[in-house]
Structure formats: structure tokens, C-alpha cells
Amino acid sequence: MKKAIIIGGGVAGMQTALRLSELGIEPLLLEKGAEPGGKLRGWHALFPTFTPAEEVLTELRRRIERQKIEVRTRSEVRSVTPTSVTLADGTELACDAVVVATGFTLFDAAVKEEYGYGLYDNVYTSADIERMLNEGRVACADGRAPARIAFLHCVGSRDEKVCQQHCSRVCCITGVKQAMEMKRLFPGADVFNFYMDIRMFGTGYEEMYREAQQRCNVHFVRGRISEAAPTLDGRIQIKAEDTLTGRPLRMSVDMLVLLVGMRANDDNATLNEELRRAPSGFLSPRDHFLGNIRSNVEGIFYAGTVTAPKNVGETLNEATAAADAVAEYLKA
Structure with missing residues (x-):
């Protein structure tokens, strides 16, 4: 079975992992924090429906558990290639594709x-x-x-x-x-x-x-x-x-x-020196129309706010698209 590593355990990372699992690809979800959920863990209600953020987060976590997707917390990534991810402690994890879903940083x-x-x-x-x-x-x-x-x-x-x-x-x-x-x-x-x-x-x-x-x-x-x-x-x-x-x-x-x-994460530039960045510091997709979830490096994909500010709904949709693109890439 092909294996994809998803970096970032927020809503983009969780949805990407879920979709990959549905497509028969083994996902490994890496989260540098103590638990998955990302920024959504701190939100109260989501616009425009005032849906409690906890409802969305709980459902995503339930699906992750039901599909028995491997989630590794406290796993900070130091560098990325299309076939491997190196953690901060030096551990190297092999894979067939990588999805970067590391999100954004709130302005101080x-x-x-x-x-x-x-x-x-x-x-x-x-x-x-x-x-x-x-x-x-x-x-x-x-x-x-x-x-x-x-x-x-x-x-x-x-x-x-x-x-x-x-x-x-x-x-x-x-x-x-x-x-x-x-x-x-x-x-x-x-x-x-x-x-x-x-x-x-x-x-x-x-x-x-x-x-x-x-x-x-x-x-x-x-x-x-x-x-x-x-x-x-x-x-x-x-x-x-x-x-x-x-x-x-x-x-x-x-x-x-x-x-x-x-604002863009400070460590975007350190993941892989070949990855293009926009003037804003966010990672820049291959193009903004037909390749907006693909990086300029073959085998590395993007999902969510790592490329630009988005709302939760857009992030979830983009995560699904990223997983589909990974599946298409691995079939080639």
C-alpha cells in the first residue's frame, strides 16, 4: 500500500488523512502539538451559521479514530522531501508523497x-x-x-x-x-x-x-x-x-x-529550500488555477492555509482536493 505523510494535524491535515484513507492510501498524520485540532481547538463558533467549533472538531476526531488513522503528536518536522520527512529529533520517515498542512500563525x-x-x-x-x-x-x-x-x-x-x-x-x-x-x-x-x-x-x-x-x-x-x-x-x-x-x-x-x-509560519522557508514562497511568506502553489494544491516540487502537496488565508469550509474542501491529487500522482 502506498503511504503519504501529512504534516499538520489541524482541520486540513485531518480531512486530508481521512480522504486518503478512503482512497486506499495509508496516511500518517504528524502533529507537533499535544493533540490534533489546530486553531479550531481555540474557536467558539463558526461563521456564518454559528455552528459550535467543537462539533466540527469532535466529528473529525471521531472519523479519524473510526478509520484507525495513525496520528503522531509532539512530532515537529525539520525538513521535507517528496519521499521522506525528517523530524526535529533526527528521525527520518519514508513515504511516497507528502502533504504540507501546517496552517498559519496568528499575528502578534x-x-x-x-x-x-x-x-x-x-x-x-x-x-x-x-x-x-x-x-x-x-x-x-x-x-x-x-x-x-x-x-x-x-x-x-x-x-x-x-x-x-x-x-x-x-x-x-x-x-x-x-x-x-x-x-x-x-x-x-x-x-x-x-x-x-x-x-x-x-x-x-x-x-x-x-x-x-x-x-x-x-x-x-x-x-x-x-x-x-x-x-x-x-x-x-x-x-x-x-x-x-x-x-x-x-x-x-x-x-x-x-x-x-x-501570517505565514516562520518555518515555511526551512521545510525545503526548493519550495516557492509568495511575497507574503505563505507557500506558493504551482499555479493558482489547475495546480493550486500542488507545490513546485513533484510529490509535495499543499492543503489549507499554508498557502493563503482561508475559512474552515474552504480549508476542508481543499484538503479533499489535495488528497485526490495525491492519489492521482501515486497512480501515475
Whole structure:
């Protein structure tokens, strides 16, 4: 039986392994963490349906167990060729093909010092909010319920100052989703979304955006927050400009939420020096149409956000396509 190694145990890696198993190819799933699941383990609900992330993750894990797919955790990969994978401890694993599904890295909001993440209380990232929602406790640092919440889009995306010029695609809809969740938790709170552009590209996204405005009364302000500073009463004062009216704006909020983008993994360049990378640092597919899940190295394939920001649905579909391409390659 032919064998394929999948690097990365997130949703892309798990779905790739499942599809390969269905096609009669032996998959070996390598995950550098303590358990599979990737970033999905930290998410609360998925847009646009508000489906609990745990439901999707549990079902993927159940299928992995049912098909008796081998999963090796705490297995960090050092280098890759089309016929072998070398782990950080020097172990070399032989195979017939490799699928790289190592995902992305969340932008470190502390880099944008003007917003005070890690410096001031009550400044959070979108990932922090997902964690708080999962824990069932969303509150200000002192435990009180927020009366005014501001979301800031494009933190670590479309920003030349931090060398992140690409759009992370899912930040806009994440901001809409979390704003709606905040209004459900705190109906009397004022919720603001500060944005450069609203990019509602997916099925059901535009409808969510309209619902957030019309039913939930979420306020959308076109303009970037220029700085944030703590106040004596433990709130955050923000300065911005409403670019639709041209007027400066200043307000105090109980919570400032930074919608952090996706950035490429730092170790993309070390996997194999022949693999092409895009200017953004993400791995670049052979072409963007007929070979978007193939690398420029024969026998190495890509699945998920290792090549660009994507949502969960796109990632799962691409993983299936990657497995099908592996099967076609191994038959040749």
C-alpha cells in the first residue's frame, strides 16, 4: 500500500488523512502539538451559521479514530522531501508523497504598540474573545460587564508598517460574528466596528453584516483607530477618524478588541529550500488555477492555509482536493 505523510494535524491535515484513507492510501498524520485540532481547538463558533467549533472538531476526531488513522503528536518536522520527512529529533520517515498542512500563525498584536495589547487591561484580540466565549465568561478585567465595546479590523493585515500587506479575508466576518455575540450577551451595550473596508466575500456573510446592523444595532465606522490609552477608571480611550465624514472621533470603551490577521509560519522557508514562497511568506502553489494544491516540487502537496488565508469550509474542501491529487500522482 502506498503511504503519504501529512504534516499538520489541524482541520486540513485531518480531512486530508481521512480522504486518503478512503482512497486506499495509508496516511500518517504528524502533529507537533499535544493533540490534533489546530486553531479550531481555540474557536467558539463558526461563521456564518454559528455552528459550535467543537462539533466540527469532535466529528473529525471521531472519523479519524473510526478509520484507525495513525496520528503522531509532539512530532515537529525539520525538513521535507517528496519521499521522506525528517523530524526535529533526527528521525527520518519514508513515504511516497507528502502533504504540507501546517496552517498559519496568528499575528502578534503586541507588535502594534499603539493599541496597548499586553500593556493595558481591557485590550484583547479576537482569539482572546473566542477563548472567553468558550469559557463562558466574557467580562472586563475587573469582572464587570462591558457597556461599550470597540472592534478594530485589519490588525496585522493590509499593513505595510509590519510587512503584512495581504488581506487575511476572515477578519471582517469574525468582527461581525463577535459583535453579534457581544450584543447577545450584553443587549444594552454599544458595539462599534472600526474598519478600512468591509469585505463580505462568502456565502451568508453579507446577510450577517446586514443583520448585525439592522437587528443587532452594531455600529460600523469607516476609519482606523490611531491610538489607545488607559483612563483612570480602567477604560480605554481611543482616537480615530471617521473617514466618511472627515471628522475626528474620540471615545472611551470598556473593551477594545483587535481583530488579528493570519501570517505565514516562520518555518515555511526551512521545510525545503526548493519550495516557492509568495511575497507574503505563505507557500506558493504551482499555479493558482489547475495546480493550486500542488507545490513546485513533484510529490509535495499543499492543503489549507499554508498557502493563503482561508475559512474552515474552504480549508476542508481543499484538503479533499489535495488528497485526490495525491492519489492521482501515486497512480501515475
